[in-house]
Amino acid sequence: MEDMKVSFLKIITEAYGLRATDVHISVGCPPYYRIDGKLVPQEKYGKLTKESIMNALKDLFAEIGQPFPPKTKEVDFSFTVAEAIRVRGNLYYERKNPALAFRLIPKKIRTFQELGLPEILKTFVERKYGLILVAGPTGSGKSTTLAAMIDHINENFPHHIITIEDPIEYVFTNKKSVIHQRELGSDTDSFYNGLKYALRQDPDVILVGEMRDLETMALALTAAETGHLVLATVHTNSAASAPERIIDVFPAHQQRQIALQLANTLIAVIYQRLVPKANGIGFTPILEIMVGTPAVRNLIRENKLHQLESLIQAGARHGMVLFDDALVKAALKGEISRESALQFARNQEEVARRLGMKPS
Structure with a gap:
């Protein structure tokens, strides 16, 4: 299959539209979006190659004024996409190949x-x-x-x-x-x-x-x-x-x-x-x-x-x-599930008792 031209800006814009909080890029895998806490592969991109990632990185760094090639093996950077998304990026290497993690932050500051x-x-x-x-x-x-x-x-x-x-x-x-x-x-x-x-x-x-x-x-x-x-x-x-x-x-x-x-x-x-x-x-x-x-x-x-x-x-x-009290209150109000409350609880036995559940 011909190497697909990858644009990180397009990927980030798409991920944001799907309510993703994070994007993960690595060689030999499709991009992964973290949506509602779960990593979801974006198979339509196919398996990304080292060349396609480095080309996309070069384009991105030119766009945001970051030196390329980077001088170190780990690089933190941040930039804005489409006036709506603030992105915190981290470039790193694994098994001699580049990998990236992008955190997507809505530009609008919520109350x-x-x-x-x-x-x-x-x-x-x-x-x-x-x-x-x-x-x-x-x-x-x-x-x-x-x-x-x-x-x-x-x-x-x-x-x-x-x-x-x-x-x-x-x-x-x-x-x-x-x-x-x-x-x-x-x-x-x-x-x-x-x-x-x-x-x-x-x-x-x-x-x-x-x-x-x-x-x-x-x-x-x-x-x-x-x-x-x-x-x-x-x-x-x-x-x-x-x-x-x-x-x-x-x-x-x-x-x-x-x-x-x-x-x-x-x-x-x-x-x-x-x-x-x-x-x-x-x-x-x-x-x-x-x-x-x-x-x-x-x-x-x-x-x-x-x-x-x-x-x-x-x-x-x-x-x-206290944290467990806040969990119980949120569960009783129906904001979070009782199962989630139990999963995050410090004292699972006590939280289970208060929610009428069996501790896991």
């Missing part, structure tokens, strides 16, 4: 209501200063939630917002706020440098894409302490474990000071996962929320971090909720 996010998130970002942490595994919608938060500020407050991202995903348009978006690699060398210089740029709000290292975490805490609203992502598997994750990064002699800074600045920790909707079309964000109440701050200050989960469980009147 809290459109995303099904709780209203309490608005109160968090309406604070003058402090630290808001968003946690969750890769692909859990953290960037989408943060974009909704930033755009809520943008629509309602005359603030200067600086974002430091790797790469830029959602592109904001100035409304009431002025927003400067800085991308790792092209605009700044590191999250730490971006944050350090952001503090000299008269910001009201700073978004740090990831707090990966001790220096960035320390600077983010200082920024929150000195009158800035700081939003950042952290890699933890629950809201309650976020303070320990941050404190443990530091050497023992600094941990007391970091705990005090965290206690003084924490507005909230949001942990989220995307769970398939009951109708099988799309996903519902399920959020665990820990609010920085005086009681939560006291436990952090006194290093009683093991008690945080109990405090979340008892803190419904403050807007707090």
Whole structure:
């Protein structure tokens, strides 16, 4: 069969029309689209060859101003397609052949209501200063939630917002706020440098894409302490474990000071996962929320971090909720299936009991 000319821009446009969130390209396979969480092969393209992929990559990189051939074996890049789709791309090699993963992001920034996010998130970002942490595994919608938060500020407050991202995903348009978006690699060398210089740029709000290292975490805490609203992502598997994750990064002699800074600045920790909707079309964000109440701050200050989960469980009147409780609520409302709730539950036995099911 004659080698088919491949256009990544056409593939991405088609995938987006089919509600795909991701596209995977590799030698010897057709393109795969991730639709409603499942990978679906696009057989009409046949098996892609190394030559067709490299030609398509050359065309794409020429279109988006990326150097070709790439200088490294792994390349992150981002671009916009048809004014509607923001794409985050990653080129890598496997068995000496090129492969690509594209994440498709709607250019339109959705509101809290459109995303099904709780209203309490608005109160968090309406604070003058402090630290808001968003946690969750890769692909859990953290960037989408943060974009909704930033755009809520943008629509309602005359603030200067600086974002430091790797790469830029959602592109904001100035409304009431002025927003400067800085991308790792092209605009700044590191999250730490971006944050350090952001503090000299008269910001009201700073978004740090990831707090990966001790220096960035320390600077983010200082920024929150000195009158800035700081939003950042952290890699933890629950809201309650976020303070320990941050404190443990530091050497023992600094941990007391970091705990005090965290206690003084924490507005909230949001942990989220995307769970398939009951109708099988799309996903519902399920959020665990820990609010920085005086009681939560006291436990952090006194290093009683093991008690945080109990405090979340008892803190419904403050807007707090544990992940399993949020799952049960969503299942009882029919937003997600009981089977999905059980699959994602931390304590399957307890969730099964509350939903009248047998644990798997």
